[in-house]
Amino acid sequence: MSGLIDFLTDSANWSGTDGIPTRLLEHVQLSGVSILIALAPAILLGLYIGHTRRFEFIVSIVALGRALPSFAVMAFFFPMQLRFGWGFTPWAAVIAMVLLAIPPILTNTYVGVRDVDADTLEAARGMGMSERDVLRKIELPLAVPLAIAGLRTAAVQVVATMTLAALIAGGGLGRYIVDGSALGSNSESGVAKLLAGAVLVALLAIVVDGFLGIVERLASPRTTSRGRRRVPEEHLDVLPAPDLTAS
Amino acid sequence: MINELFRWDWFFDHLPDIWELTLEHLRLTAIAVVIGFAISFPLGVLAYRHRRTYGPITAVTGILYTIPSLALFMMLGPVTGTLSVTTAEIGLVSYTLLIIIRNTVAGFRGVPEDVKEAARGMGYTARQSLWKVELPLAVPAIVAGVRIATVTTIGLVTVTSLIGHGGLGIYILQGLSRLDSTLTLTGAVLSMFLAVSADRILVIVERRSTPWAQTRARAS
Amino acid sequence: MADVMISLKNVSKRFEGTSGAAVEDLSLDISKGETVVLVGPSGCGKTTTMKMINRLVEPTSGSITVDGTDVLHQDPVQLRRGIGYVIQSIGLMPHRNIADNIGMVPRLIGWDNARIKERINELVEIFQLETEMLSRYPSELSGGQRQRVGVARALAADPPVMLMDEPFAAVDPIVRERLQDQFLEIQARLRKTIVFVTHDIDEAVKLADRIAILNVGGVIEQYATPEEILREPANDFVRSFVGRERGLKRLALIKVADIETELGPLVAPQVPTSRAIAEMDGYGLDWVSIVDDGELLGWIDRATAERSTTVDPAEARPFSAYVTAESSLREALEAIATSRTQVAVVVTKGQRYRGILTLERISKEIIS
Numbered sequence: 001m002s003g004l005i006d007f008l009t010d011s012a013n014w015s016g017t018d019g020i021p022t023r024l025l026e027h028v029q030l031s032g033v034s035i036l037i038a039l040a041p042a043i044l045l046g047l048y049i050g051h052t053r054r055f056e057f058i059v060s061i062v063a064l065g066r067a068l069p070s071f072a073v074m075a076f077f078f079p080m081q082l083r084f085g086w087g088f089t090p091w092a093a094v095i096a097m098v099l100l101a102i103p104p105i106l107t108n109t110y111v112g113v114r115d116v117d118a119d120t121l122e123a124a125r126g127m128g129m130s131e132r133d134v135l136r137k138i139e140l141p142l143a144v145p146l147a148i149a150g151l152r153t154a155a156v157q158v159v160a161t162m163t164l165a166a167l168i169a170g171g172g173l174g175r176y177i178v179d180g181s182a183l184g185s186n187s188e189s190g191v192a193k194l195l196a197g198a199v200l201v202a203l204l205a206i207v208v209d210g211f212l213g214i215v216e217r218l219a220s221p222r223t224t225s226r227g228r229r230r231v232p233e234e235h236l237d238v239l240p241a242p243d244l245t246a247s
Numbered sequence: 248m249i250n251e252l253f254r255w256d257w258f259f260d261h262l263p264d265i266w267e268l269t270l271e272h273l274r275l276t277a278i279a280v281v282i283g284f285a286i287s288f289p290l291g292v293l294a295y296r297h298r299r300t301y302g303p304i305t306a307v308t309g310i311l312y313t314i315p316s317l318a319l320f321m322m323l324g325p326v327t328g329t330l331s332v333t334t335a336e337i338g339l340v341s342y343t344l345l346i347i348i349r350n351t352v353a354g355f356r357g358v359p360e361d362v363k364e365a366a367r368g369m370g371y372t373a374r375q376s377l378w379k380v381e382l383p384l385a386v387p388a389i390v391a392g393v394r395i396a397t398v399t400t401i402g403l404v405t406v407t408s409l410i411g412h413g414g415l416g417i418y419i420l421q422g423l424s425r426l427d428s429t430l431t432l433t434g435a436v437l438s439m440f441l442a443v444s445a446d447r448i449l450v451i452v453e454r455r456s457t458p459w460a461q462t463r464a465r466a467s
Numbered sequence: 468m469a470d471v472m473i474s475l476k477n478v479s480k481r482f483e484g485t486s487g488a489a490v491e492d493l494s495l496d497i498s499k500g501e502t503v504v505l506v507g508p509s510g511c512g513k514t515t516t517m518k519m520i521n522r523l524v525e526p527t528s529g530s531i532t533v534d535g536t537d538v539l540h541q542d543p544v545q546l547r548r549g550i551g552y553v554i555q556s557i558g559l560m561p562h563r564n565i566a567d568n569i570g571m572v573p574r575l576i577g578w579d580n581a582r583i584k585e586r587i588n589e590l591v592e593i594f595q596l597e598t599e600m601l602s603r604y605p606s607e608l609s610g611g612q613r614q615r616v617g618v619a620r621a622l623a624a625d626p627p628v629m630l631m632d633e634p635f636a637a638v639d640p641i642v643r644e645r646l647q648d649q650f651l652e653i654q655a656r657l658r659k660t661i662v663f664v665t666h667d668i669d670e671a672v673k674l675a676d677r678i679a680i681l682n683v684g685g686v687i688e689q690y691a692t693p694e695e696i697l698r699e700p701a702n703d704f705v706r707s708f709v710g711r712e713r714g715l716k717r718l719a720l721i722k723v724a725d726i727e728t729e730l731g732p733l734v735a736p737q738v739p740t741s742r743a744i745a746e747m748d749g750y751g752l753d754w755v756s757i758v759d760d761g762e763l764l765g766w767i768d769r770a771t772a773e774r775s776t777t778v779d780p781a782e783a784r785p786f787s788a789y790v791t792a793e794s795s796l797r798e799a800l801e802a803i804a805t806s807r808t809q810v811a812v813v814v815t816k817g818q819r820y821r822g823i824l825t826l827e828r829i830s831k832e833i834i835s
Binding site: 064066067068069070071072073074075076078079080082156160161163164166167168174177178180181194195197198201202205206209 | 310313314315316317318319321322395398399401402403405406408409416419420422423426427428431432434435438439442443446
């Protein structure tokens with residue numbers, strides 16, 4: 001423990017290419033890029049499938065992603081990356097993270113659109129709204145909180161799992177974990193480094209979770225004069241677990 | 248670097264090893280889920296019965312859930328022995344807790360108020376109502392939690408290859424270090440297959456244990 | 468009141484965090500075998516009052532006895548097992564089939580399986596449920612069926628007291644009426660002591676032996692038979708709650724047998740038509756009933772009588788609407804309004820002629 005505090009307070013660890021600010025920034029960048037890449041296809045597909053109720057099997061297939069170990073995805077793409085001459089870059093890890101992030105965002109967006117009250121929709125169409133209006137003015141705003149809840153789950157998972165990038169010589173906070181453990185459990189400085197990596201990643205995940213929690217609340221439409229509708233805390237898990245093989 | 252995507256001859260030559268590692272993979276998963284459930288279910292019931300404990304319980308297990316698996320396995324090494332199964336299991340179990348607890352609580356909270364009131368009005372004690380009325384109705388959500396936990400654990404087991412376990416994850420790690428996609432694919436595809444199969448089996452378990460829900464599904 | 472079964476004395480209930488009392492100093496005695504309906508606007512504490520009897524709500528002060536025993540010093544769980552309880556949303560156990568749902572309380576109090584099975588069969592007969600329904604789950608039943616199962620379940624252990632919280636509010640009007648009729652039939656046989664909560668004054672009038680009309684804050688504005696409440700509302704609150712058509716509603720409660728009928732114009736068959744015409748003139752009407760030794764054959768009008776010399780029963784036309792002694796005056800009024808003869812003919816079983824009811828006779832009842 002004292003080693004950990006020493007590590008975190010040592011000014012030498014706060015500068016340079018292996019310094020905490022650099023690694024933190026790398027970690028945030030890699031995670032951010034992965035999430036951004038995942039966002040567009042996940043949301044668009046979720047909206048489309050939820051609105052049209054067509055190709056619902058895609059949701060089930062995407063749910064298979066939960067069963068796909070990120071570690072394996074990265075291990076699979078890394079040799080390819082070398083073959084394409086991309087060298088020792090974290091791209092294989094980013095691909096793994098994109099695949100990790102898509103399922104929760106897509107599923108939540110889809111469920112958010114699908115579960116919009118049927119009476120509300122009928123009333124909207126009855127008032128003469130076009131399908132486009134229905135999607136834009138009714139389904140989208142009502143689905144946004146749930147989609148952001150999915151984004152939140154995805155972001156936390158990606159931040160925590162991005163540490164794997166260090167295994168393929170990528171940067172980020174995983175570096176401390178991999179390098180620290182490489183020094184062995186007998187090395188006091190190695191253990192300190194490892195712990196520092198773990199603590200920093202956990203802190204980052206908690207900050208991201210908290211931040212997106214606030215965004216989620218702000219994005220929720222006001223349905224009472226006193227406050228906003230909140231996505232129930234356990235909403236995401238209440239969803240029946242994805243049926244991995246059902247089509 | 249080996250250029251071929253998948254060498255079937257390697258695969259067939261190593262079938263006995265693959266089988267061994269598959270069993271190992273299942274063993275690591277089963278132990279983690281069983282222990283995880285044994286810890287989570289009582290905590291979930293506690294968090295449901297005593298609302299005030301829900302916050303602390305999910306906060307602690309939430310932090311465990313946030314620690315990167317890679318770091319957790321490596322951190323536990325010096326404490327419980329770098330290569331011991333305990334190290335792997337502690338890590339795997341700690342990831343199942345939040346999932347199962349949250350689903351257990353959600354399952355209980357989802358029991359309709361009128362059913363609970365009717366039970367109370369008929370003279371069920373709080374305990375009888377909990378075990379005979381609320382629990383059976385919470386089963387689908389609890390099983391859903393176990394399903395998510397199982398699928399997640401099967402994936403995480405591959406990461407324990409870094410501390411000398413890993414079941415099929417060992418092939419993934421070897422594939423990564425030797426840049427051999429045959430090994431990676433063997434590990435990845437088979438562990439995914441395990442995850443899907445385990446999920447299917449749990450779905451069947453859930454259907455068997457909730458016949459009333461099935462008739463409704465048929466009726467609608 | 469003789470044989471008081473349930474007695475509430477100076478009962479009050481304040482819920483934490485609310486200013487006013489939900490129920491304030493309420494006293495109410497309910498006799499054995501009586502159906503008492505608590506009725507009032509929302510927020511009047513009728514449900515709270517009822518739930519204090521089986522202690523789903525604990526009173527803040529006052530005393531409650533059931534069959535002479537102070538319920539507040541009884542184990543609430545044991546207490547509830549001895550009191551039937553039906554709620555609006557029914558609360559059938561979705562994971563138990565119908566037989567198991569009905570057998571819940573008997574099982575709780577330790578009946579053996581044979582006895583439970585026998586009791587379930589009895590209830591199936593009483594409630595006219597289909598036997599094949601027993602193995603099904605609640606989600607496979609219609610709303611009306613579920614409601615009947617809910618009441619059957621409450622009666623399973625044959626409790627002397629039943630509490631019913633808006634049990635028929637969630638079904639459609641046609642089913643509701645059928646359930647109410649069945650309720651009355653079964654209650655006539657079983658004579659349970661029933662506390663029934665509703666917000667529907669018509670349901671209260673139909674089902675109650677006595678009605679307690681509650682105002683906001685659990686104040687009893689009037690506690691009397693439906694007939695009394697309709698005839699003499701205690702105050703403006705009751706008057707407005709009972710609503711318009713008070714007279715008509717009251718007619719529904721009075722049976723034809725309860726009032727005197729007029730004999731009406733009648734002749735025997737085969738008598739000279741002059742007698743028939745004389746009867747018509749006597750009542751100022753244009754028709755006469757043909758009654759053969761007490762049996763009503765029909766009626767003929769003046770034109771028919773004038774065409775022949777004797778009254779021919781073959782020419783008798785049937786009355787379009789009869790009422791019986793068991794009919795209500797409201798039904799009699801309906802018969803008068805729709806009949807060509809402007810009167811309701813009263814018969815007893817087997818077409819035995821009893822007399823006629825006219826509009827004037829009935830309006831006398833409304834005014835009185």
